Amino acid sequence: MKITLSVIKADVGSIGGHIAPSRRLLETVSNHVTRHGAGLIIDKYLSHTGDDIAILLTHRQGTASARIHKLAWDAFLAGTEVAREQGLYGAGQDLLKDSFSGNVKGMGPAVAEMEFEERPSEPFLFFAADKTDPGAFNLPLYLAFADVMNTPGLILSPNMAKGFRFVVMDVNHTEGDRVIELVVPEQIYDLAALLRDPERYVVESVWSRATGEQAAVAATSRLHNIAGKYTGKDDPVMLVRVQMNFPATGEVLAPYAHGHFVAGGMRGSHQLPLMPVALNTGTSYFDGPPIVSCAAFAEHNGRLTEALDTFAHPFWNTVRDRIAEKTLEMRRQGFVGAAMLPMSELEYTGIMEKLKALESQFKVRRDTVQNDLRELAAH
Ligand code: F6R
Numbered sequence: 001m002k003i004t005l006s007v008i009k010a011d012v013g014s015i016g017g018h019i020a021p022s023r024r025l026l027e028t029v030s031n032h033v034t035r036h037g038a039g040l041i042i043d044k045y046l047s048h049t050g051d052d053i054a055i056l057l058t059h060r061q062g063t064a065s066a067r068i069h070k071l072a073w074d075a076f077l078a079g080t081e082v083a084r085e086q087g088l089y090g091a092g093q094d095l096l097k098d099s100f101s102g103n104v105k106g107m108g109p110a111v112a113e114m115e116f117e118e119r120p121s122e123p124f125l126f127f128a129a130d131k132t133d134p135g136a137f138n139l140p141l142y143l144a145f146a147d148v149m150n151t152p153g154l155i156l157s158p159n160m161a162k163g164f165r166f167v168v169m170d171v172n173h174t175e176g177d178r179v180i181e182l183v184v185p186e187q188i189y190d191l192a193a194l195l196r197d198p199e200r201y202v203v204e205s206v207w208s209r210a211t212g213e214q215a216a217v218a219a220t221s222r223l224h225n226i227a228g229k230y231t232g233k234d235d236p237v238m239l240v241r242v243q244m245n246f247p248a249t250g251e252v253l254a255p256y257a258h259g260h261f262v263a264g265g266m267r268g269s270h271q272l273p274l275m276p277v278a279l280n281t282g283t284s285y286f287d288g289p290p291i292v293s294c295a296a297f298a299e300h301n302g303r304l305t306e307a308l309d310t311f312a313h314p315f316w317n318t319v320r321d322r323i324a325e326k327t328l329e330m331r332r333q334g335f336v337g338a339a340m341l342p343m344s345e346l347e348y349t350g351i352m353e354k355l356k357a358l359e360s361q362f363k364v365r366r367d368t369v370q371n372d373l374r375e376l377a378a379h
């Protein structure tokens with residue numbers, strides 16, 4: 001039976017700045033989905049990661065269904081009303097348009113959806129990250145689906161031996177979806193050449209070459225690019241099917257032990273390591289650090305089991321301690337060089353205005369230069 005998994009997430013307001021949504025806000029969004037999703041959805045799961053609320057839905061409407069997107073959009077609108085009532089910060093922040101036009105893509109919320117023939121047991125992982133952007137999943141997906149050092153299944157499992165197909169999007173292109181397809185292992189260097197620039201090239205989906213089945217889908221929209229200015233960070237979501245023809249759960253989780261540097265943290269303008277955290281964790285240090293949560297499910301006939309909190313396991317405490325050290329180390333670098341994102345990626349325009357104003361105060365010491373040149377020419 002074909003089932004669609006849709007995850008739609010938005011930040012519609014939070015407590016204490018950009019930390020986490022209120023309980024009432026979460027309940028309002030959840031109740032709206034339950035009440036208005038009857039007869040449309042099969043099952044649902046709601047969680048928050050930092051200040052973002054993610055609605056995970058199972059249904060038979062296919063991807064990009066206007067009814068499903070409207071359900072989520074309206075739930076976030078209902079949440080926004082409560083956020084306003086409670087005086088939450090950034091109420092309605094990610095709802096960029098006044099009226100719904102059939103698909104939430106490009107309207108603010110992040111979306112990741114896939115439709116597939118359900119396996120007898122359908123284990124999958126739902127990732128959500130806050131204070132970072134969709135490129136944050138580039139390295140973990142590369143490691144999980146293309147690197148034998150991370151994923152022994154690539155050589156041990158005959159099901160995975162044919163490799164995977166990556167669909168990568170150029171998120172700088174805003175007039176339409178500009179994508180490229182690359183297969184690994186043959187084109188692994190081409191893939192790496194693109195993924196090294198996670199602000200421009202973002203993995204959209206991954207497919208099994210053995211069976212043609214879809215393994216993963218990640219949100220690719222960048223509000224930064226759509227709006228052309230700061231509108232909040234593009235905190236991404238992702239769904240990954242695991243086991244059998246796909247990497248094992250542990251192979252998909254392992255890359256998060258690296259704490260790789262991602263764009264995010266304070267004012268969406270810094271480079272900080274991505275910290276794996278328990279479900280429903282807020283942010284704290286330096287408006288971050290950038291965090292990622294992961295809920296594991298089994299699904300049958302579209303019905304979900306309870307969510308297992310993969311990063312709540314004691315193993316990740318050591319990882320978190322190490323990433324906290326790495327975070328502090330980078331913060332000792334303050335505002336200089338590698339600590340902050342390049343000018344093109346800064347979420348706030350204040351610095352551009354400052355530099356423009358300073359421009360007129362620069363002077364070229366022409367005499368000195370000319371004298372030096374004359375002297376050089378004379379020798
Ligand atoms: C929000 C974020 C925060 C804010 C910062 C300032 O996702 O990354 O670091 O950018 O708290 O927020 P404003 O400009 O709303 O005062």
Ligand code: MG
Binds near residue numbers: 013014018093
């Ligand atoms: Mg926010």
Ligand code: MG
Binds near residue numbers: 130
């Ligand atoms: Mg957020």
